[in-house]
Amino acid sequence: MLRYLEVKEEVKETISKLGPGSRIPSRNFLCRKYEVARNTIDKAIAELEEEGYVTSVKGSGTFVSEDNPQKTINIGVILPSVMEDIFPRFIFGIEQYASSHSINIVLFSSDQSPDRQRNNVQRAIEMRVDGCIIIPTLNSEQSYDTFRKLRDKKIPFVLCYRSVDGLDVPFVGVNNCYGAYIATRHLMECGCGKISYFSDKKYSVALERYYGYETAMLENVGKVKRGEVILGNYGEEELREEIRKIFRSDDCPDGVLCFDDNTAASLCAVLIEKGLKPGEDVRIVGNNNSDLCNKLIVPLSSVSSRSSTMGKEAVKLLMRELNGEECEMPLSLLYPELYVRESSIGKQAGM
Numbered sequence: 001m002l003r004y005l006e007v008k009e010e011v012k013e014t015i016s017k018l019g020p021g022s023r024i025p026s027r028n029f030l031c032r033k034y035e036v037a038r039n040t041i042d043k044a045i046a047e048l049e050e051e052g053y054v055t056s057v058k059g060s061g062t063f064v065s066e067d068n069p070q071k072t073i074n075i076g077v078i079l080p081s082v083m084e085d086i087f088p089r090f091i092f093g094i095e096q097y098a099s100s101h102s103i104n105i106v107l108f109s110s111d112q113s114p115d116r117q118r119n120n121v122q123r124a125i126e127m128r129v130d131g132c133i134i135i136p137t138l139n140s141e142q143s144y145d146t147f148r149k150l151r152d153k154k155i156p157f158v159l160c161y162r163s164v165d166g167l168d169v170p171f172v173g174v175n176n177c178y179g180a181y182i183a184t185r186h187l188m189e190c191g192c193g194k195i196s197y198f199s200d201k202k203y204s205v206a207l208e209r210y211y212g213y214e215t216a217m218l219e220n221v222g223k224v225k226r227g228e229v230i231l232g233n234y235g236e237e238e239l240r241e242e243i244r245k246i247f248r249s250d251d252c253p254d255g256v257l258c259f260d261d262n263t264a265a266s267l268c269a270v271l272i273e274k275g276l277k278p279g280e281d282v283r284i285v286g287n288n289n290s291d292l293c294n295k296l297i298v299p300l301s302s303v304s305s306r307s308s309t310m311g312k313e314a315v316k317l318l319m320r321e322l323n324g325e326e327c328e329m330p331l332s333l334l335y336p337e338l339y340v341r342e343s344s345i346g347k348q349a350g351m
Contacts, residue, residue, distance in 0.1 A: 007034050008044035009128055015053055020066045024054060027062075073101075075318065076124035076132040078108045078117065086161070086288055086307035087135070093311025094133065103315070110137055118146045125153050131322055132157035133314045136164055138203050156321040158314045161305070162204050170321065170330040172314045176205055179303040179336035180212025183257050183285040186301070188216070188224055190283050190344055192255025196227030196246070198267060199259030200239040206231065206259050209287065213257050227253035236266060243270045254282055255344075261286040261293055264300055264343070272297065284343040299341035306334045 007030070014024065025033070030041045045062060048054045056062045077094060079087050091107065098105050106129060108120035117137050124132055132150060134157055136143045143164045150157050151169075158170045180197075187195050197213040199206040210231060217226050228246045230239070246252055247270060258264040264286035268278045278284055278298045286293065289304035313332055 003036060004040045004043045005128075007036060007040060008047055010034065011044060011048060012053060015048070015064050018064050020064055022064045023061050024064065073103045073131075073319075073322065074106060074127070074129045075103055075315065076106045076108060076120075076127070076129040078110060078120045078124065078132060078134045080110050080112050080117075080135055080137045082107065082109045086290070086305050086310075089307040090135070090160070090311040093308035093313075094315045095311075096308075097312050097315045101319070103319075112137055114143065114146070117143065121146050121149055125149065125155065129155065131155060131318045133311075133318060134159055135161045138162075138201070156318060158318045158321070160310055160314050161307075170317050170332075172310050172317060172332045173334070174305045174310065174336050175333045176208035176336070177212040177215070179287065179305075179338070180209035180257060181216045182336075182338050183287075183301075183303050184213045184216035186338060186340070186344060187255035187257065187283055187285060188220060190255070190346075192224065192253075192283055194225040194227045194251070194253045195255040195257065196229060196253040197257050197259075198230040198239075198243065198263050200230075200232070200234045200236075200263050200266070201259060202232050209257075209259055227256070239263065239266050240270055243267055244273075247271070247274055247276070252282075256282060256284050258284065258286045260288050261290045261300060261302055264302070265292060265296055268296055268298065268300075268343075279343045279346050283346070285338070286343075289337075289339050293339070293341065296343070298343045301341045301344035302339055304337045304339060306336060309334055 011030065018024065027038065027041045027045065031038055045054065049056055052065055052067065054062050055065050077091065081087055094105060106127065108124065110117035110120055114137050132155060136159065144166050147157065147164060147167055158172060159167065160172045163171050184195060195217065197210055199210065217224065230242050234242060243266065256267055258267060264284050267284060271278050271282055276282055284300065286300050286302040289302040293300040293302050317332065
């Protein structure tokens with residue numbers, strides 16, 4: 001950070017402890033205190049005067065303004081992406097709260113790269129943000145040391161959606177296990193006799209959803225067959241080939257719970273290749289309730305991650321941290337909601 005900006009923030013902190021009309025230390029004193037040249041102090045004071053924090057009186061000194069502006073909170077929001085799945089709604093939830101509470105949001109996108117995530121954390125530190133809200137990239141094992149930098153700088157932060165092993169910090173997420181459980185039970189209630197779980201990723205959230213699927217299947221042993229499971233790290237074409245292998249069999253599943261809506265879209269494409277009808281021959285439920293649900297050839301049933309609510313809860317939790325309030329529940333799990341559409345119930349009469 002530019003030295004004059006550091007000095008400016010230090011002087012601003014001093015101002016916050018003085019009453020309106022109080023005289024701040026002289027510029028010569030500040031030069032000696034911060035060990036900087038006079039022009040550095042002059043630039044810092046000039047910006048503070050422009051922003052309304054201080055008033056300079058020629059021959060008398062610089063004084064705290066009578067109408068000292070309300071402190072604005074600056075929060076860094078670091079996301080793996082700003083476009084995919086839950087992220088636009090997550091940002092909307094944060095901005096809903098921030099816009100009415102004098103909070104500025106500084107948005108960073110890591111493009112699913114741990115290296116860019118590390119750089120974004122460093123940039124947030126250099127910008128002297130008051131706190132951060134973070135959805136970590138997939139490689140959480142590479143995130144621990146990155147986020148420890150925030151703790152070392154005493155910058156509070158809240159993790160969302162996926163946690164990082166070993167970091168004891170406030171967390172806001174969704175009960176993925178429960179969401180997968182109710183989705184699997186829904187497929188059973190729709191008459192599915194053999195149900196599979198497909199995921200193109202293998203990490204904490206994918207595993208939580210798999211456990212929810214397994215819980216529902218174990219409760220119905222002997223009533224519903226457990227279908228083939230895809231649980232790995234695949235590119236789009238690799239995933240489709242894995243799905244094709246399963247649907248070459250005569251005994252293929254008639255119900256599939258998908259890790260996310262993109263996986264469900266790949267499944268629909270393979271089914272159409274094979275002359276099968278999504279929602280009739282094979283019933284499907286996705287996850288995240290993204291905009292993709294209403295763009296597929298058959299509207300997709302999906303479990304909502306309640307991302308807008310997650311964003312709003314995250315900023316409220318962070319503000320409690322910044323205000324020094326005790327947090328009774330530093331871990332907040334939202335209950336997901338299942339949105340039922342044609343992909344799991346078929347085309348209903350009158351639709």
